[in-house]
Amino acid sequence: MxxxxxxxxxxxxxxxxxxxxxxxxxxxxxxxxxxxxxxxxxxxxxxxxxxxxxxxxxxxxxxxxxxxxxxxxxxxxxxxxxxxxxxxxxxxxxxxxxxxxxxxxxxxxxxxxxxxxxxxxxxxxxxxxxxxxxxxxxxxxxxxxxxxxxxxxxxxxxxxxxxxxxxxxxxxxxxxxxxxxxxxxxxxxxxxxxxxxxxxxxxxxxxxxxxxxKENVEIVIVNGDGTILSDSDGKWSGSSFEQLPYYDHVPIEQVDWSNHDGEWLISHSSSEVTGWHVLVIQPRTEQLMxxxxxxxxxxxxxxxxxxxxxxxxxxxxxxxxxxxxxxxKSMREVQAGDFSQQVDVTLRDEIGQLGNGYNIMVTRIRELIQDVYQSEISKKESELRLLQSQINPHFLYNTLNSIAWMSYREGAEKTADMIQKLSDFFRYNLSQGADIISLSKELNIVESYLYLSKIRFADKLTYSIEVAQRLSDVLVPKLILQPLVENAVVHGIEQIDEQGFVHVSVRESSGDLHIEVTDNGMGIAPDRLDKLRSAIRSEKRAAHYEDTGGFALLNLRDRLVNHFGDGAGIEIDSKRNIGTTVKMVIPFRHLESEDMRSDGRV
The missing domain is CATH 3.30.450.220 (LuxQ periplasmic domain, N-terminal subdomain)
Incomplete structure (x- = not known):
């Protein structure tokens, strides 16, 4: 029930x-x-x-x-x-x-x-x-x-x-x-x-x-021995006190004058001269009528x-x-797909607050849908550009390999090596359209880029790559490391006259994957470094920070967060005329490996 x-x-x-x-x-x-x-x-x-x-x-x-x-x-x-x-x-x-x-x-x-x-x-x-x-x-x-x-x-x-x-x-x-x-x-x-x-x-x-x-008021005079001497109606005179109905017929020696029948209003007084008891009695109901x-x-x-x-x-x-x-009514319109709805609420109480909150919610949903729509358009455009760049990649590889073979035949071995490295760079860069590649392939891209840069700067550049063998199969987003190395070469080594050095380190620490790129270039000015750090910590999109001069870093930050969540991040440390170190931290629990994919564990 x-x-x-x-x-x-x-x-x-x-x-x-x-x-x-x-x-x-x-x-x-x-x-x-x-x-x-x-x-x-x-x-x-x-x-x-x-x-x-x-x-x-x-x-x-x-x-x-x-x-x-x-x-x-x-x-x-x-x-x-x-x-x-x-x-x-x-x-x-x-x-x-x-x-x-x-x-x-x-x-x-x-x-x-x-x-x-x-x-x-x-x-x-x-x-x-x-x-x-x-x-x-x-x-x-x-x-x-x-x-x-x-x-x-x-x-x-x-x-x-x-x-x-x-x-x-x-x-x-x-x-x-x-x-x-x-x-x-x-x-x-x-x-x-x-x-x-x-x-x-x-x-x-x-x-x-x-x-x-007065009318409806009864007065009873009781002698000390319990005999009723007189009453206002004359009906009780000569009777005994015990015959009165007001005190439950108890003898006068045992009576409690305050304990009487509740249907009556009774006042009691006694005379010091005669010892008489005077009772004034009225019915309660008549008084309350x-x-x-x-x-x-x-x-x-x-x-x-x-x-x-x-x-x-x-x-x-x-x-x-x-x-x-x-x-x-407005909510039903929103359910039907009309996100331009707004409710005109003039109240300032809780209902007014509800209406204003509803308007804000619909506005934010509309903006979110617009952002998602723009993001999808950008994604489609990127995919289209990627597809366009992958049109007949074998033609490009075969052409570069043919040029390298001819250079070997003509005795230009150094030129042949450069062409071969460039061919490898393009092949790994395209990676047959894959967005996720192994860490070893990403390091091959980095090594090819550093090799070509070393030849470009006429032995002004030296480099080293340090990575544990067991981390080679870890899967990472493509081109997550190469932009850092390119920044070190272009903005660090290229700006100095001395011998330049770039060191790449990949290691595991406290359950996270740590990737560091260190150079001994000219470093970053303090004010620009502060702006760059502030931009990296900000939640806004990297495209809004082109004026910081660190678009590649900010774009890389966005890719890390989108792929690995808030646990991933970038740290940057630099001193003018000494060098720069950029560190990426990726939670190891988010990482996959090629073995795990082949075994069906992910």
């Missing part, structure tokens, strides 16, 4: 590939922007909601602490009242009941949320004040059976808060749930426990004391991208493909 998919992908056009990649990139980009926008906005909303909940929680704690302190003030006021303690004593005075009754009525009338006050005592009838109704109250004995009574007795100093739950009803027949504060009443003079003071209010009024929550606009905007943007992808990617890809199509 991956191989088929790769084959299908490679067969797509650039425009199709552009659309294939362009669409996912746009979708990923827009989706990422929408995701990060939604995430950032939701974090900001949740942070603001959390701050608002913290403010609500702090305000609720403040209101409830004020309420609790007010109740503590009422208790302190009554506990310090000598009339109340007198009323609860075994022998109360006649007017203590009137004074206490007036005092309590005055206290309750000045408090907005307190509707009832009960004073239980084992030695006195229960004192009852209720601004709501005259219902019968619970007996002290029944009250002692409740958990709130147990908590009150166990904490004489602070007292206890409670709420009517189960069968516990402070006022029989009153269905309104009461939240109340219970504390032992102690005589400050003798510290005798004289009774129990209970101050209460309806849960609805208790709820109003901390203010009604206002961010749905970002979600729908992202979806709409992605749909818009899907609709605009085809025309947009087609337009953009056209900007890239138009110059490429020009180049492809």
């Amino acid at each position: 991956p191989a088929n998919l790769k084959y299908w992908y490679l067969g797509l056009s650039i425009r199709s590939k552009f659309q294939l990649w362009f669409l996912p990139l746009l979708l990923v980009a827009s989706g990422s922007i929408g995701f990060f926008s939604y995430t950032t906005a939701s974090n900001q909303v949740l942070e603001k909601v959390s701050q608002a909940q913290e403010n609500i929680s702090s305000q609720t704690i403040s209101h409830l602490d004020y309420l609790a302190k007010d109740i503590h003030d009422i208790y302190n006021y009554l506990s310090l009242s000598s009339e109340l303690h007198d009323l609860l004593s075994p022998e109360p005075t006649f007017n203590s009941a009137i004074i206490v009754n007036s005092m309590i009525n005055r206290l309750l009338s000045t408090r907005q949320f307190f509707q009832s006050l009960l004073i239980f005592s084992d030695g006195h009838q229960t004192i009852k004040f209720n601004s709501l109704n005259n219902n019968e109250i619970i007996s002290f004995e029944e009250y002692k059976k409740s958990r709130i009574y147990e908590n009150t007795v166990n904490d004489v100093v602070s007292g206890a808060w409670g709420v009517e739950e189960g069968p516990l009803k402070l006022f029989i027949g009153d269905q309104r749930r009461k939240v109340f504060y219970s504390k032992v009443l102690v005589n400050p003079e003798n510290l005798v426990k004289e009774g129990l003071l209970v101050i209460g209010m309806t849960e609805e009024d208790f709820r109003q004391s901390y203010g009604r929550a 206002q961010l749905n606009a970002i979600r729908w905007l992202t979806i709409g943007l992605m749909l818009l991208i899907l609709l605009m992808n085809a025309p947009l990617s087609w337009t953009i890809s056209r900007l890239f493909l138009q110059p490429l199509k020009k180049i492809l």
Whole structure:
């Protein structure tokens, strides 16, 4: 499957590939922007909601602490009242009941949320004040059976808060749930426990004391023992904390306030005055619904991208493909043989560089073809001249041999030898049209030329040829050595009056064939020698350097490089009025021999 998919992908056009990649990139980009926008906005909303909940929680704690302190003030006021303690004593005075009754009525009338006050005592009838109704109250004995009574007795100093739950009803027949504060009443003079003071209010009024929550915001007040005193909806009052669904129904002693159900936003605060826990709760989803606009905007943007992808990617890809199509069209023309093609590219980017590079390549190919064409023409002309020079060579040999024979008959032996050497020179020079000859034949040409030159200069010239016998069969290009010897004679020996000497050496060294021609002629001037060396090192054709005066050397250099490669070369060393040495170096691995050719090894 991956191989088929790769084959299908490679067969797509650039425009199709552009659309294939362009669409996912746009979708990923827009989706990422929408995701990060939604995430950032939701974090900001949740942070603001959390701050608002913290403010609500702090305000609720403040209101409830004020309420609790007010109740503590009422208790302190009554506990310090000598009339109340007198009323609860075994022998109360006649007017203590009137004074206490007036005092309590005055206290309750000045408090907005307190509707009832009960004073239980084992030695006195229960004192009852209720601004709501005259219902019968619970007996002290029944009250002692409740958990709130147990908590009150166990904490004489602070007292206890409670709420009517189960069968516990402070006022029989009153269905309104009461939240109340219970504390032992102690005589400050003798510290005798004289009774129990209970101050209460309806849960609805208790709820109003901390203010009604906003819509979808729930406030829950939990007592220190895990009893829910009140909540903003009134549905949890009197229940246990374990019944709340927000903390996985764990007991309040084990709860981790920061670890709650993720569907809810919950802020927690606790009161240092009462020990109450205040929870402010909101559903997370409802708070994030206002961010749905970002979600729908992202979806709409992605749909818009899907609709605009085809025309947009087609337009953009056209900007890239138009110059490429020009180049492809021109390449087809070049393939058909039109090397005059040039692409008009005005861009300066990578495509423009490609177009300019293509134009340069076509121009160089055209120039190379022209050079090859001219080279082939020159080669054909040379072959034609060679063929013309080889027309009936036997006539020339036979004529020279006849002249030499007649010279011998007439006693002109020296003349006969010259004619014979000249005949040999022409015969080896032509070599039946062969371009490659053995080194021994090349040396025969050199020896014939030196012999004729020696006679010409009337014994002014002497020469020597030094070559190892095993190198005689090595094949070399024809006339590769004779031009060097001719240069030594014409430009070296001919220019001096003293005795001239030419030495030819052929040897093998370090895997190369070394050929040296040394003369004791007049040498080469330093400036001309520098030009000649520079021309030899140059890669340009020898015909361009006729002004150096070393055309034969440069032509020989070109022949060596063409035949043996860059490993072959010429070195020249000369000193004025001392002489000149020209050395040719040919890699031995490129050389053949007549034995190798006859054996079929090359």
